[in-house]
Each structure stands twice: as C-alpha cells, then as structure tokens.
Amino acid sequence: MELPKKLQQKLETRKEAHALRKLGAVSNLVDFSSNDYLGFSKNKTIFNNAHDFLTGHNMKQNGATGSRLLSGNHPLFHTIETILSEFHQSESALIFNSGYDANVGFFSSVPQRGDVILYDEYIHASIRDGIQLSNAKAYKFKHNDLGSLDEMLKRIQHDTIYVVTESVFSMDGDSPDLAKLSQVCKENKAYLIIDEAHAVGVFGKRGIGLVQELGLENDIFARLVTFGKAMGCHGAAILGSDNLKQYLVNFARSFIYTTALSPHSLATVHVAYNELVISNSNKESHPAIKKLHSNIAFFKAELVKNKLNHIFIESDSAIQCCIISGNETVKSIAKSIQEHGFDVKPIVSPTVPQGQERLRFCLHAFNSKEEITEVLKLLATFVL
Template identity: 30%
Template sequence: MFDFEAALKDIKNKGLNRELRNLETAQGPYSVIDGRRMLMMSSNNYLGLCNDIRLKRAAIESIRKFGVGAGGSRLTCGNFTLHRELEERLAGFKQAESSIIFGSGYAANIGAISGIADKSCVIFCDRLNHASIVDGIRLSGAKLVVYKHCDMDDLENKIIRYHTGRGLIATDGVFSMDGDIAPVDRIVKLAKKFNLMTMVDDAHATGVLGENGRGTLEYFGLKDDVDINVGTLSKAFGVEGGFVAGKRKLIDFLRHRAKSFIYSTALAPHNIAAAVEALNIIETGQQARKELAEKSIWLRSKLIKRCFDVPRGVTPIIPLMVGNVDTALKFSMLLYNEGIYIPAIRPPTVPKGTSRLRISLMASHSYDDMEFAVENLVRFGRKLGVIP
C-alpha cells in the first residue's frame, strides 16, 4: 500500500511542498491574497482582461440567455451557438481553416497529440516543453525523442537518427518558465526538409506576440506553416479554455479522436461569451500589447543592471534565477511579507538546480509598481546573497 505520509514528509524535507494561496478579489496589479493586499507579479493575465468590465458584461448577458452550465459534452447536448462562433473567430484570428475548443490548454495538448499519434509515430520534443505535451506523447504511445532546448543542430541530428516514418516536432512557442521564444521559423524549415508535421503550443504567445497578437507564427512572419497551432483562452484572453487551429481535415479528425474533447463537458456558455469579447478587444486594440512589451523590456533591463541572473528577451515572463530551493523560498517569503507576490518555482516544475522567482507582467502594471518590485528584489537579493 502506498505510504502517503512518508511521501509527503520526503517532499517537505526537500523543500518541495506546495501551499495554496487564497485570492479574495479579482486579479489585477493588486489583489487581496489571504487577507492581504498584494502586488501581483506572477499572473498570466497578460493584457489585464480577467477583470475587464466588457468581458464581465458579455458573461452576464450570456448567463441570462443560456444559464450557467453547458449540461453535457459538445457531442451530446453541450454545443451552443457560442461555441461555433468562437471556433470560427479563432480560426480567422489564427489564419487557419478551422479550430476546435477544449476545456483547457492542457486538454488541448493531450487531446491533439494522443488523437493523431500512435506507436508508429516519432515525436521530437524540446527538453523544456510544457508537461502537457510530454503527457500527450506518453498517452499516444509514440516514441518520444527529446532534443536540447532550442538547439536546432541537436534536433536535426536526432531527426536523422530516429525518423523512419510518421513524425512530429512539438514545441512551446514561448516557454512558460523561461520566457524565451522557440525558433519556430527554423523548426518549420527542418520539418519541411524531413517531411515532418509541426506543433506549436502558443499558450503564452497568443494575444501577446506579433503585431496583431496572433503569436509566434506572426512574430516570425509565418502564416499557416505549422500543422497544429495550440492556444489558450486562460492567459491573455483572461478566461479559460484551450483550442487547436489548423487545416479543416485535422480539426474534423480531432472531433472524432481527441478524447479530452469527446469525453469532457463543454465549457460554460458565459466563458465562451467572455472569450469572444476578449478576442474582439485583442483584434481591435494594440495599445495594451505594446505597453506590455515596453514594460517587459524595461523591467528586464532594470534587473540585469542590478546583476540579477535574468535572461534577455521580449516576453512578459521574466525568470529571476536563484538556483537553490531554500534560497528561492526565502526570497519569495521576504517579498510576500513586504506585499509582493512572486512565488518560488522549484523542481519538478523546473530542472534541479534552477529554482527561480517567475515574474510575470501585466499591461496594467504601472512603472511605480515595477519600481517598487525592483527596489525590494534588490534589497532582499543582497540580503540572501543572490546579487552582490
């Protein structure tokens, strides 16, 4: 019988135990967490839409018309006209022929991969891909080949070594813990050279990267060069859910084979209505996206000048590398006590020895907010010996 007590003790002794913090207000630059007003510096609410009045109005109107629940899966009784509208709009937004909505980005990844791949397939996976991609590969029974992070030479060498028939290259668009951007343009070239399919999980790029917020494909000047374009509604869109965009025949196939779509209750109509409104905002306005990019560059520059180990980049995900688990936890708690919420990210979420504070910006953060954060990061970073 499994000894949960011993396992939990081992987790705690390694400094890897997790605690749930309770939000008592909507997410914004400041939120009330466990009774305290905190500067929120860890949210994926990149464009500040979680508490946008326009999304709330759309959701409320939808509740009045459709109620609060879907009542079943999309293939039984849960397919509302709103679902079809959003799928058509997402396809247009991603410049694809069609799209399909899932209950989450995790469900989209495992559904898409396990739906199309089997033991005859080889899938080449970036070492730092999201866990949902890895889980989807394992569920599919496909051969998993891991290549070094964003290393195209290693990827090509492994394609030459392992590719024999059906194959797929899968990558995050923006890596969730490092904030760097995959070289999607080079991945596409390799895929065409070796006749492989491509999949990009654009969860952290959709709504954020590209002139129109379409993600990494637009960022690299690509259009429909990626076969499986995964996105999420739970980050820049401010609501919840995931989706896959691509050729119509792919999407039709996933409706028949993606188990996380077939056997899940549909997303509630009010969530879909809010997502449609979020898409309206993302498609018609660039100011928030522009401000987010400018603030991301500004904060990275400030932290690098203060000698923090922060990689250069342009995304709102800014990992402040600490290394040691205990130091990362102490750093996070000192900030928490000062009214700044930046959780410590530890193994197994990140590789051993790379514990960090994952800073995540919103367009709604002010420069005063960021100055306050930098001031305390420097103060406690010096105290803990993270910076000189």
C-alpha cells in the first residue's frame, strides 16, 4: 500500500535536502561515532559478571513480564535504584526504560497548567517532546547564555518555573556554567533540571558526573542519568526526592504504561556501576576514564597542531564537533573519511540548525593516539 501523498512529499523533501535518514549496518571501522566512551559495551568482564550475577541470584528469567506496577517489578529494581541513589548522592532514583522515556515522562507530567518551563535552545529532542506533551507554557533561552536566562526569570516572575539544560550537550559537546546556573535559579526560586546523559561515566571521580563534581547535587530538583552511553548498558534513571519518585510512579505515563526492563538489562547496569566503584577502592577514577581524558587532551592538541581548532566547537568533553556547512558537503566528507577506515558521522539539518551542519567526533578510552593523529590529518585534507 502506498503512503498518503503528504507523507510521501515529506520524504521527498528530505531527499532533496540531503537529509534523509537511513539505517546503516554495524561496521568494523575505527570507532569515532558511538557513545561507548569507556568501552564498557564490549567489556568482557562486565558481560560475564552480569551473567554470573543473574545465576548467582537465581534470576533465570528472560523478560520482566509486565509493567512495574503490574508484574514486572522484580527485586533487582530496588537493588539498582538503591545503588544509584548512593552513588549519585540522591534521596531516590527511579529507573526508566531509556533516556527518551525518562525525559518524556518527566516533562509531560511534572510541569502543570499555568507553570513555566525555560529551556536551552539546543536542548535534546526527548526533552522538547516531553515539553510539547506538557500543559505548561515553555520558552527557550539562548544557548548557555545565563544572562539571557536571568533576564527571562526576572521578567516572568511566576510561582512555579522549571529551568532545564544539559551538563554536556550532545550535538556540541560544550557545557553551561552549572555553578552560576544553579545560583541564578536559586535567586529566582526556579526548579533546576539537569540532563547528565553525556557526563555520567565521563566527568568527576569515578564518573559521577558534572553536577556532583561541582557539589551541586542538593541544589538540583531532578537529574537524568542514562546507562546507554558511557555505562555501555541500556536504560536511564531520574534522581530526586522521594516525593518526586512517588509522583512519577503515579503520573509519568512512559513509566506506567510500558513493560519494565528485563533482569539482564538491570544486572548489566549493576555490574557496570560496580566496575566504576569496586575497581577503585581509593575513590580515584577508573583507568578507562583517565585514558579517555588523556585522549581528549591529545585530540585538542592535535587540532591546534593541524590548524583545525578554529572550525571546531570549544569542548572539554568526549564530543568534538567540526562545523562544515551544508548537508551535501558534510555527508560527502564523512563518506570519504569512512572510506579511509574511520567511522565519523555527519550531523545534518534539521537535527542541527541549517548552516551549522557538522562532523561529530566521539572519543573513547580505546582510541589510540595514532588513530586520532591519522583521522585529523585526513580531515585536514578535506577542509583546509
């Protein structure tokens, strides 16, 4: 059966703009594209320990069997949520099936009619989708511009205002001044929500994230942590007060009306967090985190050496982005780099604003300095 004409036209428009998305196959190229920052997703010890954990606790069960409010609330949920609360110094934690589910569930249920949401203009699509489902009014502020936010807060003067941003932005790799942001929200009595998806496992001793590294965890109304990036697993959690958790259990539809994560998914999360904690009894960072930051510093030094730094967005994270305007151009350069053995992905509009298309380099603990040097030398041949 053919698509309705309006849907077919939308596809044709995407094709004409060189923005049509396609599913690709897993490649054997050198990985500069995945979110597996620490290499945990392919860590054999984590894989084997997750299996041993399940069999040791007689958890011989493939699926959750239902939602957590029906039959799927198996004992591992309480165990993992307790671990998350202790590790992230939060009163409570509530696990969702993904970061997308967590953000949609939170923002569609917590802000009420008559409330106001202020969000960074570059905020993640999952948060935007949650906001669209909310009955609250929402306004964007300029990216990482706390002066713009402060002016809006003073102008709006509303009883209940939620402010949301990311500690590391997925499409830019940059970060707001979280300490100053927290102070601005305090002064204006606004509720601050931080998405830590690309910071957990990367920043702070033992990968605790930027919020805790700065000692701000008690000033944040809610934090989102995900397991599908540096932790190499699947799922997410919202950290906050016991009352917030109780509220979400009762009103977050993406939590209530979905089958829960399987025991195996949670066992993997448990073992991955143990990898960060147990292997570092002196509370120092995991060796993979240290290697990742060494690679980030080396990558940035190589940018300067190859005179590429002026076309990259300033970032101290594992995400380094090279601005190359135009969907067709950036996709062509990405294809050429891939043909030389390096998996570097183009980020095209409308995912990013038109004219801000880019190559996104995701760095990992397992990337070698030789690979970094070679891929940047190759990039220079196309953009300089």
